[in-house]
Structure formats: C-alpha cells, structure tokens
Amino acid sequence: MAEVLVYVDHVDGAVRKPTLELLTLARRIGEPVAVHLGANAEDAAKILGEHGAVKVLAADAPEFAEYLVAPKVDALQAAYDAVSPAAVLLPSSAEGKEIAARLALRIGSGIITDAVDVEAGDEGPVATQSVFAASYTTKSRITKGTPVITVKPNSAAPEAAPAAGTVEQLAVTVADSSKGTKIVSRTPRESTGRPDLTEAAIVVSGGRGVNGADNFPVIEALADSLGAAVGASRAAVDAGWYPHTNQVGQTGKSVSPQLYIAAGISGAIQHRAGMQTSKTIVAINKDEEAPIFELVDYGVVGDLFDVVPALTDEVKTRKG
Amino acid sequence: MSLRIVVCVKYVPDATGDRHFAEDLTVDRDDVDGLLSELDEYAVEQALQIKEAADDAEITVLTVGPEDANDALRKALSMGADKAVHVEDDDLHGTDALGTSLVLAKAIEKTGYDLVVCGMASTDGTMGVLPALLAERLNVPQVTQLSEVSVDGGKVTGRRDGDTATEQLEAALPAVVSVTDQSGEARYPSFKGIMAAKKKPVESLDLEDLEIEADEVGLEGAWTKVDGATERPARTAGTIVKDEGEGGKQLAEFLAGQKFI
Ligand SMILES: Cc1cc2nc3c(=O)[nH]c(=O)nc-3n(C[C@H](O)[C@H](O)[C@H](O)COP(=O)(O)OP(=O)(O)OC[C@H]3O[C@@H](n4cnc5c(N)ncnc54)[C@H](O)[C@@H]3O)c2cc1C
Numbered sequence: 415m416a417e418v419l420v421y422v423d424h425v426d427g428a429v430r431k432p433t434l435e436l437l438t439l440a441r442r443i444g445e446p447v448a449v450h451l452g453a454n455a456e457d458a459a460k461i462l463g464e465h466g467a468v469k470v471l472a473a474d475a476p477e478f479a480e481y482l483v484a485p486k487v488d489a490l491q492a493a494y495d496a497v498s499p500a501a502v503l504l505p506s507s508a509e510g511k512e513i514a515a516r517l518a519l520r521i522g523s524g525i526i527t528d529a530v531d532v533e534a535g536d537e538g539p540v541a542t543q544s545v546f547a548a549s550y551t552t553k554s555r556i557t558k559g560t561p562v563i564t565v566k567p568n569s570a571a572p573e574a575a576p577a578a579g580t581v582e583q584l585a586v587t588v589a590d591s592s593k594g595t596k597i598v599s600r601t602p603r604e605s606t607g608r609p610d611l612t613e614a615a616i617v618v619s620g621g622r623g624v625n626g627a628d629n630f631p632v633i634e635a636l637a638d639s640l641g642a643a644v645g646a647s648r649a650a651v652d653a654g655w656y657p658h659t660n661q662v663g664q665t666g667k668s669v670s671p672q673l674y675i676a677a678g679i680s681g682a683i684q685h686r687a688g689m690q691t692s693k694t695i696v697a698i699n700k701d702e703e704a705p706i707f708e709l710v711d712y713g714v715v716g717d718l719f720d721v722v723p724a725l726t727d728e729v730k731t732r733k734g
Numbered sequence: 735m736s737l738r739i740v741v742c743v744k745y746v747p748d749a750t751g752d753r754h755f756a757e758d759l760t761v762d763r764d765d766v767d768g769l770l771s772e773l774d775e776y777a778v779e780q781a782l783q784i785k786e787a788a789d790d791a792e793i794t795v796l797t798v799g800p801e802d803a804n805d806a807l808r809k810a811l812s813m814g815a816d817k818a819v820h821v822e823d824d825d826l827h828g829t830d831a832l833g834t835s836l837v838l839a840k841a842i843e844k845t846g847y848d849l850v851v852c853g854m855a856s857t858d859g860t861m862g863v864l865p866a867l868l869a870e871r872l873n874v875p876q877v878t879q880l881s882e883v884s885v886d887g888g889k890v891t892g893r894r895d896g897d898t899a900t901e902q903l904e905a906a907l908p909a910v911v912s913v914t915d916q917s918g919e920a921r922y923p924s925f926k927g928i929m930a931a932k933k934k935p936v937e938s939l940d941l942e943d944l945e946i947e948a949d950e951v952g953l954e955g956a957w958t959k960v961d962g963a964t965e966r967p968a969r970t971a972g973t974i975v976k977d978e979g980e981g982g983k984q985l986a987e988f989l990a991g992q993k994f995i
C-alpha cells in the first residue's frame with residue numbers, strides 16, 4: 415500500500431492530539447509514516463504506533479530550534495525523498511502551513527490548507543474545506559505532484575490502530591540557505607492547567623459583554639465546571655482582559671469543539687470564522703437581536719452575570 | 735542607500751457581504767464589493783513605520799488581481815505608500831497559491847527590494863502561506879507572523895507569538911516579513927493622503943512583462959482543483975429562551991439532555 419507522510423506536532427516528544435487525527439485520516443489513503451523532528455522520538459513513537467504509524471522517521475538537529483521553519487522543510491523533504499509517499503499531511507497550525515507550502519513548492523506539488531476532512535478518491539485524496547467563515551463547503555484535490563494537505567484540529571476522532579511504529583533515523587542536511595532566520599530566544603507559554611483551546615471538547619468564550627478582566631473568572635468558573643478551555647473574542651483581547659493566545663476567530667484560534675458556549679459575544683463574521691463548525695453552539699447574550707443567535711442550538715437572552723453563575727452552580731450540582 | 739520596501743496587498747470580497755462562488759468555482763467577484771484585505775492594512779502600517787524610522791526608504795505596494803484591485807492600491811497609497819505595481823492579466827483568473835507566489839515573486843524581483851512585507855493571511859483564501867512561498871522562491875529569510883517588527887542596520891527583528899511559545903526572530907535583509915493584526919492599528923488615510931494618492935504612479939504589468947507563460951498560472955495551470963462548492967445549509971433554528979430567573983437552569987437542562995453534563 416502507498417505510504418503517507420504525517421508530520422508530527424509535539425512538544426519534546428509529547429504528541430499533540432491533531433497529529434493522532436492526521437494518522438486516522440492518513441490510514442484512509444495509505445500507510446502512515448510519521449516524521450518526528452526534535453527530541454524524544456522514542457516516547458512519541460509509542461503513541462504514534464498505537465495510532466497506526468507503521469514507521470517513525472526521526473531526526474534531531476539543533477537547527478530545528480535555532481532557525482525558523484526552513485530547517486524543518488529540509489528534513490521533511492529528506493523524508494519525502496526517502497519514502498516517495500502518496501500524500502503528505504500536516505497540522506494546520508501557522509508553522510504547519512508554512513512548512514507545507516515550502517515543501518509543496520520544492521517538490522512541485524499543489525497544496526490545500528485547512529482541510530476539515532480527507533478521503534480517498536479516484537484521482538487521489540479529496541479534501542473538504544470549510545470556507546468563507548464556514549458558509550461554504552468545498553471539495554478539492556491536487557492535480558500536480560504529491561498532494562500536500564494541512565488539516566484543522568478536531569477534523570477526525572483519533573482511532574487506535576496498532577502498528578509497528580518502528581523508529582528509523584532520518585539523515586538530514588540543513589542547507590546554509592535555511593539558516594536565514596535566527597530564533598534569538600523562545601519563551602514557552604505557561605500552562606493554565608486547562609485543556610488546549612484547539613483540542614478541547616468544550617470551549618467557553620467571553621466577549622466584550624464580560625466587561626473587564628476582573629470579571630473573566632465568571633467565564634473561567636463555568637469552563638472549569640465543564641472541564642472546558644477558555645476562549646475570548648477579539649474585543650475582549652484588544653481590551654486587555656484576556657491573552658491573545660485565547661482569541662477565537664479569523665485571526666485567533668480556529669476551534670471546532672463538541673460544544674461552544676459564547677457569553678457576551680455578538681457573533682461578528684470574523685468571530686464566526688473561528689467557531690462556526692462547532693458541533694453544538696450555545697449563546698448567552700442580553701440582546702435578543704445579536705447575530706450569534708442565528709447560529710445557536712440553544713440561546714439564552716439574558717444578563718451573563720445572572721445566567722453564567724447559575725449555570726455553573728447547576729453543572730456542579732449535577733456532577734456532584 | 736535607500737531601503738526598498740515592497741508591500742503585498744490583496745483585493746478581496748468584503749467579508750461582511752454575502753460571498754459566493756461563480757460557476758467555474760472561483761470566487762464570484764461581481765457579487766460583492768471588493769476592498770483592500772483588512773489584514774494587509776496592518777502590513778502597510780508596519781511598512782510606513784519602518785520607513786518613518788529609516789533615513790531613506792521607499793514603499794511600493796504590489797497587487798495581483800483584476801482591474802478593480804486598483805482600489806486596494808489606492809487605499810494603500812492614500813495611507814502613505816509611495817508608488818504601486820498592479821499585475822493584471824486575463825490569464826490570471828483562477829490562479830492558486832503556488833501560481834500567485836510565482837507572479838508576486840517575479841514582480842518583486844522586477845521592482846527591486848530589500849524588504850517584502852505581507853499580511854498574516856488574506857481574508858478570503860486565508861491560507862497564510864504566501865509569505866513563506868515568497869521566501870522560498872526569492873531564497874531569502876522568512877520572518878513571519880510577527881506581532882512586533884523593526885528594521886535597523888540591515889537587519890529585521892520581530893516577535894512571533896506561536897502556539898506553544900513566543901519567539902524573538904532576527905534575519906539579515908533582504909527578507910520577507912508578515913505581520914499579524916496584533917502589530918498595531920492601521921492609520922486612516924488623511925484627506926491630504928487621499929488627494930496625494932491620486933498623483934502617485936501605478937505601474938501596470940502583465941504576464942508577458944514578467945516572462946510568465948499563461949499555462950503556468952490561471953485555472954488551467956493550477957496545481958489544485960475545486961470539484962464542488964456547496965452553501966452550508968442554514969442551521970435549523972435553535973431554541974431561544976428569555977432569562978426570567980431560570981435561564982441558567984434551563985440551559986443546564988439542555989446541556990444534560992445533550993450529555994454534556
Ligand atoms: C481583520 C479582522 C479580524 C478580526 N478577527 C477577529 C477574531 O479573530 N476574533 C474575534 O472575535 N473578532 C475578530 N474581529 C473583530 C470582530 O469584527 C468583532 O469586532 C468582535 O468579534 C466583537 O467582539 P464581541 O462580540 O466580544 O463584542 P461586541 O460586538 O461589542 O459584542 C458584545 C456583546 O455582548 C453583549 N452583552 C453586553 N453586556 C452583556 C451582559 N451583561 N450579558 C450578556 N450579554 C452582554 C452585547 O449585547 C453584545 O452583543 C476581527 C475584525 C477584523 C476587521
């Protein structure tokens with residue numbers, strides 16, 4: 415069977431969930447071969463193997479951390495040359511897309527970004543995209559070269575599928591021309607202990623209606639009662655009430671959880687662009703005309719400072 | 735030595751309008767008003783600030799797009815850019831990301847540059863790949879997704895806020911930069927700026943000028959093909975209740991029914 419390269423997104427060998435989703439999608443079009451760049455490939459190989467990776471191509475070089483993006487393109491290209499895959503799948507993060515684009519150009523292939531589904535087709539993999547703030551669904555394929563496709567988080571449920579997951583070292587030469595952009599320093603993001611926004615099954619977001627950083631604990635308390643991640647609208651972020659890393663929308667994170675709860679958010683097109691594919695949408699807003707209500711499965715017209723704490727209490731009671 | 739800055743700006747259908755696909759599955763541009771992609775205003779703004787901090791700099795705004803895309807150039811000129819280049823050719827209709835990057839790269843080389851500034855993503859295709867593709871084609875460093883940027887002594891430095899970390903980046907010029915909407919509000923064109931823009935030069939180029947064959951771009955030359963586009967069915971109207979003291983409880987009931995609690 416044809417092999418499919420899957421680019422592994424990980425933090426020091428701790429594989430992030432979108433990669434497991436990619437492995438699930440990759441198995442529909444071939445045999446997944448994972449590409450792990452950086453430290454602790456052996457740790458990663460275990461979980462990658464459990465999710466269907468027949469092989470893990472591993473390379474570690476200081477250049478991956480010292481220079482931006484380009485050395486990783488060199489490595490992925492080496493994996494491509496070693497395997498001659500039927501397709502290459504990467505996560506749709508900013509970096510994943512940049513690596514994908516440069517690889518596609520080098521190998522003379524087309525690229526599709528932000529797929530929400532990938533299936534086998536008669537003329538190669540068919541990617542589904544959700545475009546124009548999720549108002550259209552398109553089906554696309556790549557007509558030249560080896561399909562390079564980036565996939566959004568939460569596009570598939572990771573399935574267990576035991577495979578060998580054997581680690582093989584990949585020889586990588588980082589070109590001098592790939593050492594153009596120095597990473598002078600890196601400050602890792604502090605963990606809040608809450609689930610990662612893009613990976614969470616439930617997201618609770620607050621907007622301008624939260625009216626101040628001091629009030630965000632109201633949103634956090636609901637999130638914690640549900641085991642959810644916390645999101646924010648750009649208005650809340652721009653006002654300095656919540657970090658930009660939590661922004662949901664076109665220029666923030668794109669989320670697609672099982673449940674999205676928007677409190678004090680009007681539902682501007684740029685916000686919708688990041689959450690409209692959520693499975694169940696709930697809104698709390700005191701303005702019954704707010705556009706967010708056009709999207710909801712359940713909406714409460716009311717003051718969030720009444721509704722959210724009452725909901726939090728109720729969740730806690732029910733969960734015991 | 736003058737610092738030559740090229741800012742890539744895209745003309746896009748207004749996101750607040752009803753965007754559609756045309757019969758050939760390309761974006762229907764007649765249906766909705768077009769404008770300068772709002773995210774490219776941030777690119778123009780950062781270019782202007784870099785110019786203001788430099789001894790001597792010149793900003794060229796560059797677009798690849800239909801005749802109307804001239805509006806996007808005028809907006810950028812009225813914000814303060816010095817001149818413009820418009821690549822326009824019927825054979826460009828339906829060009830994909832790789833094709834667009836080819837045209838932009840050739841136009842940038844023809845114009846001459848020390849620094850290319852892009853937005854983080856267009857507001858229609860939203861791929862966020864053009865800056866990386868340009869860096870690859872031009873064989874210069876990519877310094878992308880910056881929330882802060884400055885240029886000094888032949889070097890560009892900036893801050894990139896990634897998923898798991900914040901990075902400080904540095905590269906020697908020439909380089910390709912992209913900036914996010916965290917980089918700072920874009921200025922409004924002043925009346926004086928709008929009047930001055932009318933007199934600024936706009937150079938028009940076609941594929942022949944750039945020595946690109948028609949079959950390298952356009953729908954025919956594309957590396958990707960859209961086979962179908964369907965409008966998302968309107969969501970079935972959800973339940974909406976007014977909070978009269980029981981809103982939180984009612985919502986909990988709904989969430990329990992859906993097995994979320
Ligand atoms: C290029 C571009 C990119 C953008 N990217 C993003 C993005 O990624 N994400 C994003 O979110 N936005 C983005 N925006 C901004 C977007 O257009 C909106 O301005 C923003 O989403 C509004 O945030 P909001 O809904 O919190 O605020 P508002 O629109 O001001 O809405 C606040 C809502 O809260 C309600 N409210 C007030 N008080 C209460 C209360 N006590 N109880 C209940 N409800 C209350 C009000 O009725 C109102 O509906 C972008 C804009 C542009 C131009």
Ligand SMILES: Cc1cc2nc3c(=O)[nH]c(=O)nc-3n(C[C@H](O)[C@H](O)[C@H](O)COP(=O)(O)OP(=O)(O)OC[C@H]3O[C@@H](n4cnc5c(N)ncnc54)[C@H](O)[C@@H]3O)c2cc1C
Nearest residue numbers: 526527742798830831852853855856859860861862863864
């Ligand atoms: C809904 C939709 C989905 C698409 N999906 C794909 C796909 O999966 N694969 C594919 O190959 N093509 C795709 N395209 C086509 C693609 O959008 C265009 O080729 C486009 O010009 C490049 O991608 P982008 O607009 O997403 O740019 P981005 O990479 O998001 O743009 C980043 C920056 O590049 C600059 N830039 C981009 N385009 C231009 C331009 N024309 N002139 C000047 N500067 C520019 C701007 O500074 C912009 O801020 C899609 C188009 C649409 C409308």
